[in-house]
Amino acid sequence: MLLATAILLLVLLGMVLTIRWKRKPKDELPPGPPPFPVVGNILQIKHREFLHSLRQFQKIYGPIFTLYFGSRPAVMLCGYDMVKEALIDNKDAFSGRGRIPVAEYILKDYGIIGSNGECWKQMRRFALTTLRNFGMGKRSIEERIQEEAQCLVEEFSKTKGKLFDPNFLFGCAVSNIICSIVFGKRFSYDDKQFLSLIQNINAVIRFMNSGWGLVFYYFHRIMFYVPGPHHKGIQHLIDLKAFVQEKVDKSAKTFHPDTTRHFIDCFLVKMLQDQKNPASEFINENLVASSINLFSAGTETTSTTLRYGFLALLKYPEIQAKIQDEIDRVIGDRCPSAEDRTQMPYTEAVIYEIQRFSDIIPTGVPRCTTEDVSFRGYTIPKGTDVFPLLTTVLKDPEQFAQPELFSPDRFLDDKGALKKHPALMPFSAGKRVCVGEGLARMELFLFLTALLQKFTLTTVVSTKDIDLSPEYSSAGNLPRYYTMSAVPRH
Structure with missing residues (x-):
């Protein structure tokens, strides 16, 4: 009965949208594959080959084209020049947040990522200031990452050189950094509440990258009323929201404005x-x-980048050895610090290449135009979703020679000094660049150096058989499953 009702609603909605479709002028937007009424271009895209479909459209229509997610148009931007012109040269016009249906329904357009207008400006400014100054007690963010890195080293030591899956440990370590910042405490890796938190976060991300997530993105207005596995994905975000709300309520009971302990306290002030x-x-x-x-x-994102990075180091042990040489020369036996980055250009170049190659968020987080925009000979109306396809920037052959190869040397000059590249934008660019960019870069460096200082990473798989292509690729790239051994160096 429920399914029949849903189908009837879909048919009625289709009739209404078909009428609107015929009335709506679309010739001002960039060209793209002809859409079908109601469903748009969904029939021309295979969800497990989503990025491949986008690349094929790019070959046909060029670096800017339009797709229809249902009846809603979305403009795709491809390549460094195109993305730079939009997000940097026209940063104000492309500074809106595009549609994220799951977050819209559960978080109601609040927060940093999904909000717009004055709400977004104030939430972003507050988050940047709080993370930068870290006015939460006496310990800095760096100290908290260093502490967690040593906990991660201890967990690696417990494996005693045997094969293990690092995915869980990376997820725990990175999640604990956010817990320390937001809640003012870290959790043991076997804490049931902590494990539930990680499970919900991972499940939400995987749902958004799944086929059901894509269908939900297309037809979110009716999918809430249609039974199916997508409701499990939505429930994970609801559970995550309930978990955070509980922590907020507990903090409010013990809160004192003169002694801020964490992010929540700063917000309460x-x-x-x-x-x-x-x-x-x-x-x-x-x-x-x-x-x-x-x-x-x-x-x-950070834990996935670490997984990708260590998989690359297993495939290229000579790169791992060069990092260890730099660690021994610059750091020695003391605890790695963020200041060491300036003296370790090769390690930084490897991290840059890990971020470029892993291409964690290939489609970028959707933007939308804040006004009618004349762009590259087209008119993009106010409120139009825009996807800066970061994968086409990070893998742009005009910016990175042989982009399919993993090569840290591309970020080093002839003298071995670090060479930054404007097309390296894994955190996006412009006014919506990721708030946590500085935090993520520090985490990657401190976790990487702390582990390689103590261990040499090996695997039983031949290096030529290690596959660095993503296991699954949609709105996010996920590395293939692997195991490794952490052999003590000293």
């Missing part, structure tokens, strides 16, 4: 200061959503 302002953006909904944003953006 702003709420207290603005309590008489009815237009204040510092409200509970923004606190919960912003905390979830920090988890979702800062956990899966």
Whole structure:
């Protein structure tokens, strides 16, 4: 009965949208594959080959083209020149946040990532300031990462040189950094509440990258009323929201404005200061959503980058050896620090290449235009979703020679000094560049050096048989499953 009702609603919606489709002028947008009424271009895209489909459209229509997700148009931007012109040269016009249906329905457009207008400006400014100054107690972010890196070293030591899957440990370590910042505490890796948190975060990300996630993106207005496995994906975000809300409530009971312990406390201070302002953006909904944003953006992406990075080091042991030589020369036996980065150009070049090659968020997070934009001879109406396809920037052959190869040397000059490249934008660019970029870069360096300082990583698989292509590629790239051994160096 429920399914029949859903089908009837879909048919009725299709009739309405077909009428609107015929009335709606589309010739001002860039060209693209002809869409079908109601479903748009979904029939021309295979969800497990989503990126391949986009690349094929790029070959046909060029570096800018339009796809229809249902009846809603979305403009795709390809290549460094195109993305730079939009996100940097026209940063204000392309600074809106595009549609993220799951977050829209559960977080209600609050927070840092999914908000727009004044709400976004204030939440972003607050998050940047808080992370930069880290006015939460006496310990810096770097100290918390160093502590977690040593915990990770201890967990690697427990494997005693045997093969193990590092995925779980990387996820725990990175999640604990966000927990330390947001909640003011870290969890043991076997804490049931902590494991539930990680499970929910991972499940939300995997759902958004799945076929059901793509269908939900297309037809979210009716999918809430249609039974199916997509409801499990939505439930994980609901559970994550409930977890954060519980932590907020507990913090509010013990909160003192003169002693801020973590991100939540800092936000509570702003709420207290603005309590008489009815237009204040510092409200509970923004606190919960912003905390979830920090988890979702800062956990899966960094842990996945680490997984990809260590897989690459298993395939290229000579690169691992060069990093260890640099660690021995610059750091020695002491604890690695963020300041060491300036003296370790090769290690930094490897991290740059890991970020470029792993291409964790290939489609980028959707933007939308904040005004009618004349761009490359087309008119993109206000409110149009825009996807800066970061994969076409990080793998742009005009910017990176032989982009399919893993080669850290591309980020070093003739004298071995670090050479930055403007097309290296794994965190996107412009006004919506990732708030946690500095945090992520510090985590990658400190985790990598702390582990390679103590261990040489090996595997039983022949290096030529290690496959660096993603296991699954849609809105996110995920590395293939692997195991490795951590052999003590000393």
